[in-house]
Every structure is written in structure tokens, then in C-alpha cells.
Amino acid sequence: MPDTKSIFNSVAKNYDLLNTLFSFGRDKQWRKRLAQEIDDSELVLDIATGTAEVAIELSNNSNRRCVIGIDPSHVMLELGQRKLQSMGVTHKIDLVQGTAEILPFKDNKFDAITIAFGIRNTFDPMKSLIEMKRVLKPMGKLGILEFAVPQNKIFGPPYMFYLENVMPLVGSIFGTRKEYKYLGDSISEFPNREYFVSLLQDTGFVLQKSIELMIGTVIIYIGVKEK
Numbered sequence: 555m556p557d558t559k560s561i562f563n564s565v566a567k568n569y570d571l572l573n574t575l576f577s578f579g580r581d582k583q584w585r586k587r588l589a590q591e592i593d594d595s596e597l598v599l600d601i602a603t604g605t606a607e608v609a610i611e612l613s614n615n616s617n618r619r620c621v622i623g624i625d626p627s628h629v630m631l632e633l634g635q636r637k638l639q640s641m642g643v644t645h646k647i648d649l650v651q652g653t654a655e656i657l658p659f660k661d662n663k664f665d666a667i668t669i670a671f672g673i674r675n676t677f678d679p680m681k682s683l684i685e686m687k688r689v690l691k692p693m694g695k696l697g698i699l700e701f702a703v704p705q706n707k708i709f710g711p712p713y714m715f716y717l718e719n720v721m722p723l724v725g726s727i728f729g730t731r732k733e734y735k736y737l738g739d740s741i742s743e744f745p746n747r748e749y750f751v752s753l754l755q756d757t758g759f760v761l762q763k764s765i766e767l768m769i770g771t772v773i774i775y776i777g778v779k780e781k
């Protein structure tokens with residue numbers, strides 16, 4: 555199993571910039587859409603929060619009481635914390651260190667949970683989903699934003715080429731070739747959408763909808779915790 559904590563500690567410095575580059579400037583819109591899908595939930599947990607981009611989007615809703623962001627990488631969290639300070643939103647968002655597999659919160663605590671580009675990086679996605687269900691209130695919403703390989707026969711092969719070759723090449727310019735090779739591979743190796751939906755259902759979520767963005771290279775899954 556790759557050491558994702560050290561991978562993200564290494565890429566943290568240029569993470570936001572490369573995200574924008576690799577997504578052709580679309581990544582902020584995708585996170586905004588995820589935050590919109592979570593509606594007015596008061597207390598929201600953002601897992602794999604990284605540099606707090608989703609947490610910040612979530613905090614823009616005036617009905618939000620508090621957002622907690624959790625991530626194992628202290629370097630990502632430090633950058634996130636600096637961002638919160640420069641934006642003056644530290645009173646709305648708390649950042650804590652930890653993993654999705656062992657969430658340091660009591661049962662039925664959160665009104666909603668988000669995880670953006672993170673579920674495929676957890677050591678054990680099923681264990682993580684079970685933990686999410688534990689800390690989510692009954693009927694609480696889970697929003698998962700994740701990459702996918704497009705099923706379209708025309709876009710699939712060039713996208714695979716992009717993941718396997720272009721991402722590591724651009725990563726190498728920033729001294730992080732092997733890290734971006736891992737990130738590209740983790741997208742192509744992540745279970746397909748049908749399998750992932752069955753995982754969601756097996757762990758006790760009802761799929762409310764899935765939204766395909768950018769010709770199926772990005773998907774938002776919205777699930778609800780069964781009572």
C-alpha cells in the first residue's frame with residue numbers, strides 16, 4: 555500500500571496550482587457544485603480536506619453552523635490553515651488531523667459529510683464508508699466527488715494516456731513525478747462507477763443521484779444514510 559500521507563506531504567506545496575492546471579481550471583466549480591448539493595446542513599464534516607478548498611466552499615452558506623475538515627497530511631493542513639487565516643474564516647472552519655478509516659467523532663454527529671478526490675486515496679474505502687455512516691445522522695447526506703475513467707470509447711483511451719503520461723510528466727517539472735504517477739494510477743485503478751455505487755449501498759447508503767461532469771471524468775455521488 556503506498557504511503558499516501560508522505561505522497562500528499564510532498565505534493566502539498568504545488569497542490570492547488572497543479573489541480574487548477576490538470577482540471578483546466580474547472581476544479582473550483584466542481585467543489586462549488588458539491589457544496590451546493592449539501593444544501594443547508596448545519597454541521598458538516600469534510601474528509602480528506604487537504605488545503606481546505608471544499609471546507610471553504612461549504613462555509614459560504616449562511617445556514618452553516620460549523621465545518622470540520624479532517625486529513626492525515628499535516629503539510630496540507632498547515633497550508634489550509636494559512637488559507638483560512640488569510641481569508642478570515644477560522645471561526646467557521648476547524649481543521650483536525652486524522653484518517654477516514656478512524657474518525658475521531660461520536661456516532662450520529664454530523665448533518666452531512668463531503669469527501670472530494672479523497673475516497674480513492676484512503677487505505678480502505680469500505681471501512682471509510684462504514685465510518686462515515688457511523689458519524690452521520692440518520693437521513694444525513696454524503697457527497698462524494700471523485701474522478702472516473704469515461705465510459706465513452708472515444709474519450710476513454712486519450713484520458714488514460716493523459717493519466718499515465720501527461721500527469722507524471724507535468725509532475726516531474728515540480729519534482730514530484732512519482733507522486734503524480736501514483737495519483738494518475740489511483741484514478742485509473744479506482745473501481746468503476748457501478749462497483750462504487752454497490753459499495754455505497756452495501757455500507758448502508760441509498761444513492762440519491764450521481765452527477766457526471768466533464769464528459770464523465772468527474773462524478774458527484776450523493777447518498778443518504780438509511781435510518
Ligand SMILES: C[S@@+](CC[C@H](N)C(=O)[O-])C[C@H]1O[C@@H](n2cnc3c(N)ncnc32)[C@H](O)[C@@H]1O
Nearest residue numbers: 562602603604627653654670671672675676677
Ligand atoms: C487529492 S487530495 C484532495 C484534497 C481536497 N479534498 C481537494 O478537493 O482538493 C486527497 C487528500 O486525501 C488525503 N488522504 C489520504 N489518505 C487519507 C485517508 N486514509 N483518510 C483521509 N484522507 C486521506 C490526503 O492527505 C489528501 O489531502
